[in-house]
Amino acid sequence: MMTSATNTGSRARGSASLKHRLAERGVDTKLLLLVPAIVFALLLFVYPFAYGIGLTFQPLAATQEQWGGGLFANYVAFFRDAFIFDSVWITLRLALPAALFNVLVSIPIAFKLRSKFRGKRMLQTLLVLPITLGTVLTAQGLLIFAGRQGWLNRFLLENGIIDQPLQLVNNYLGVMLSLIISGFPFAYLLISSYLSGIDPSLEAAAKTLGANWKQRFRRITLPLLAPGLATTFILTFVLAFSVFPSARLVGDASGETRVLALMAYRAFSEQLDYSMASTIAIMMGVVELIVIAFVFLGRSFLYKGSTGGKG
Amino acid sequence: MTRSTNTFDTLELKNVGRSFGGQNALVDLNLTVRAGEFIALLGPSGCGKSTALNCLAGLLPLTHGEILIDGKRIDVLPSEKRDFGMVFQNYALFPHLSVEKNIAFGLQMRNLPRPEIARRVAEGLALVKLQEQAKKLPGQLSGGQQQRVAIARAVVLEPRLVLMDEPLSNLDAKLRLEMRTEIRRLHQSLGLTTIYVTHDQEEALSLADRLVVLREGRVQQVGTPEQLHDNPANWHVADFMGYRNIVDLEVESVVGDLARVSGRGISIMATLAQPAAVGDTVRVAIRPSDLVVAGPDTPPGRDTVQATVNVVEYQGREFAVEVTTTQGQNLFVHAYTALVPGSTVQLTVDPSRALVYRTSLDGVDAPRELSAVR
Numbered sequence: 001m002m003t004s005a006t007n008t009g010s011r012a013r014g015s016a017s018l019k020h021r022l023a024e025r026g027v028d029t030k031l032l033l034l035v036p037a038i039v040f041a042l043l044l045f046v047y048p049f050a051y052g053i054g055l056t057f058q059p060l061a062a063t064q065e066q067w068g069g070g071l072f073a074n075y076v077a078f079f080r081d082a083f084i085f086d087s088v089w090i091t092l093r094l095a096l097p098a099a100l101f102n103v104l105v106s107i108p109i110a111f112k113l114r115s116k117f118r119g120k121r122m123l124q125t126l127l128v129l130p131i132t133l134g135t136v137l138t139a140q141g142l143l144i145f146a147g148r149q150g151w152l153n154r155f156l157l158e159n160g161i162i163d164q165p166l167q168l169v170n171n172y173l174g175v176m177l178s179l180i181i182s183g184f185p186f187a188y189l190l191i192s193s194y195l196s197g198i199d200p201s202l203e204a205a206a207k208t209l210g211a212n213w214k215q216r217f218r219r220i221t222l223p224l225l226a227p228g229l230a231t232t233f234i235l236t237f238v239l240a241f242s243v244f245p246s247a248r249l250v251g252d253a254s255g256e257t258r259v260l261a262l263m264a265y266r267a268f269s270e271q272l273d274y275s276m277a278s279t280i281a282i283m284m285g286v287v288e289l290i291v292i293a294f295v296f297l298g299r300s301f302l303y304k305g306s307t308g309g310k311g
Numbered sequence: 312m313t314r315s316t317n318t319f320d321t322l323e324l325k326n327v328g329r330s331f332g333g334q335n336a337l338v339d340l341n342l343t344v345r346a347g348e349f350i351a352l353l354g355p356s357g358c359g360k361s362t363a364l365n366c367l368a369g370l371l372p373l374t375h376g377e378i379l380i381d382g383k384r385i386d387v388l389p390s391e392k393r394d395f396g397m398v399f400q401n402y403a404l405f406p407h408l409s410v411e412k413n414i415a416f417g418l419q420m421r422n423l424p425r426p427e428i429a430r431r432v433a434e435g436l437a438l439v440k441l442q443e444q445a446k447k448l449p450g451q452l453s454g455g456q457q458q459r460v461a462i463a464r465a466v467v468l469e470p471r472l473v474l475m476d477e478p479l480s481n482l483d484a485k486l487r488l489e490m491r492t493e494i495r496r497l498h499q500s501l502g503l504t505t506i507y508v509t510h511d512q513e514e515a516l517s518l519a520d521r522l523v524v525l526r527e528g529r530v531q532q533v534g535t536p537e538q539l540h541d542n543p544a545n546w547h548v549a550d551f552m553g554y555r556n557i558v559d560l561e562v563e564s565v566v567g568d569l570a571r572v573s574g575r576g577i578s579i580m581a582t583l584a585q586p587a588a589v590g591d592t593v594r595v596a597i598r599p600s601d602l603v604v605a606g607p608d609t610p611p612g613r614d615t616v617q618a619t620v621n622v623v624e625y626q627g628r629e630f631a632v633e634v635t636t637t638q639g640q641n642l643f644v645h646a647y648t649a650l651v652p653g654s655t656v657q658l659t660v661d662p663s664r665a666l667v668y669r670t671s672l673d674g675v676d677a678p679r680e681l682s683a684v685r
């Protein structure tokens with residue numbers, strides 16, 4: 001049809017109108033621009049993903065023997081083996097509070113940094129800097145600063161403020177700190193950009209209508225910001241949920257911070273059980289999806305349209 | 312709707328000024344507004360109209376002066392305690408709230424009982440004829456409808472002062488005329504004291520009881536539409552009030568408040584709106600409609616201007632004509648017959664309708680400026 005340039009008038013009209021009708025539905029040659037993205041997605045995501053799912057249905061003989069369930073032995077093991085399944089709660093216990101904290105703390109800071117003041121740039125840079133560090137460097141820093149022999153403990157001990165070093169790392173707290181240090185900048189950046197998308201004249205209007213700052217926040221800003229908060233929460237949650245290096249470096253890898261990523265890694269590298277490792281990885285995705293589904297469910301009750309902003 | 316109970320007698324602005332980092336956006340605004348008045352703030356873009364309005368609304372702190380209501384200072388009150396309604400240039404409707412919830416917002420903030428809120432919202436919707444759209448979100452309304460929601464939201468509170476910042480600037484010409492009438496009607500039926508910002512002189516003239524003309528943050532003239540229309544205080548106001556012909560000429564002679572001014576192929580008698588002496592260069596302002604095309608048999612005399620027709624535009628009832636004098640000065644004329652481009656015409660003007668101004672705008676209120684600095 002497209003190559004019918006030398007055809008009769010009526011055919012040409014016919015093809016033109018088909019082209020037009022397709023274009024109205026968003027089908028036109030611009031779609032070709034998507035080809036590289038689709039190829040990449042297929043190669044780097046869909047294929048390994050499908051392969052991974054395939055692996056989960058090829059359990060080791062030992063797993064089958066121990067847990068039964070035939071092809072589904074890995075999944076049976078995942079749910080029945082308390083050692084593995086507890087790890088779901090361990091991970092959630094880290095990721096949910098960390099994500100919540102990052103979002104909640106970012107809100108007032110993003111608010112405060114909306115107005116202009118001296119040293120704002122400086123402060124912003126400091127807040128966002130940890131993004132550039134990476135988790136390993138953050139963990140290293142935490143160990144040096146807050147470890148048993150770290151600066152903080154030495155300072156406190158030498159000044160007689162404490163007589164036993166504080167246990168701040170190699171436990172739940174250490175991983176939590178690292179998740180906050182690396183997750184907060186993301187949350188802050190996202191929330192402040194959502195916030196700047198809200199037209200400031202809306203708040204001015206609420207002001208002239210007699211709303212004090214609490215009412216303005218609750219009735220205007222928060223509802224408009226809520227979808228952005230949900231997105232931010234999901235992103236920081238996903239980041240925290242797949243925590244691996246810090247769980248190992250500043251956590252308690254065999255106890256309090258035995259997160260799913262670690263379990264998958266162990267199955268893979270220590271037990272050489274690729275199929276179990278894949279199962280844990282897939283189940284990580286499932287748990288994340290469940291949490292995301294809850295957040296979206298909550299979000300769907302909220303206003304979703306534009307925020308009246310110019311940006 | 313009943314007339315607001317919490318009105319005041321006078322609102323007084325005393326030397327109100329606002330500067331942005333040393334840059335003056337508003338200087339020495341002095342104005343006394345009586346209850347029920349409709350005041351228009353008029354001026355070109357960037358002259359400080361929005362600044363003045365935001366200062367009044369409490370959205371911008373003042374850098375100079377004070378605002379008083381019945382002698383009590385209110386510029387120290389936060390915006391939400393002033394009880395002023397404001398209609399924003401971009402409407403600023405809450406996008407997540409339906410039309411009726413937008414209108415109810417201010418009433419809810421005042422903790423009024425539910426039945427009263429419902430009643431007043433219904434009244435407000437009826438006032439701007441939006442009953443059908445009550446449940447829609449602002450994004451689902453046309454520009455004119457949004458505009459009306461913004462007005463309803465501000466007036467249902469029956470605030471003691473309504474501030475409007477170029478509320479019609481985003482509308483098309485027809486809707487603008489309709490809404491203008493609507494606003495006038497609202498003002499007449501509710502009697503709300505209103506301060507209205509616009510850069511459209513026609514809008515200001517047709518709506519306001521009194522006009523305030525601003526230029527670069529300074530008041531140029533305050534007066535009724537008639538006063539401004541007929542007796543602009545300086546050439547800038549004249550320019551704004553439709554005196555399209557602003558020509559620099561020289562004073563030849565002065566008799567009483569009449570002067571003969573000439574130059575650029577023009578020599579006419581004109582009225583001194585500001586004092587001038589023989590030999591001064593002055594700025595003469597004439598409306599296109601006051602330049603009369605004389606009949607073809609009029610002899611070229613001392614008070615007629617000879618010019619060649621350049622461009623003729625048909626404007627319905629009349630023709631807008633651009634002519635050029637023998638010395639190349641372009642003039643704008645209204646004619647009731649179609650003139651032929653290229654032909655020569657004789658123009659006359661009633662001396663009382665040609666106004667003579669000084670070329671400088673400064674110096675008129677210079678003494679007061681000094682006292683403004685606190």
Ligand SMILES: Nc1ncnc2c1ncn2[C@@H]1O[C@H](COP(=O)(O)OP(=O)(O)OP(=O)(O)O)[C@@H](O)[C@H]1O
Nearest residue numbers: 331335336354355356357358359360361362363510
């Ligand atoms: N926040 C600000 N910071 C610095 N300068 C400002 C600020 N707001 C306004 N100004 C300046 O103050 C002057 C007056 O601005 P204002 O917004 O009052 O103009 P306006 O008369 O409302 O113009 P328009 O008709 O275009 O809306 C302008 O020169 C503007 O550049």
Ligand SMILES: [Mg+2]
Nearest residue numbers: 360361362476
């Ligand atoms: Mg403005």
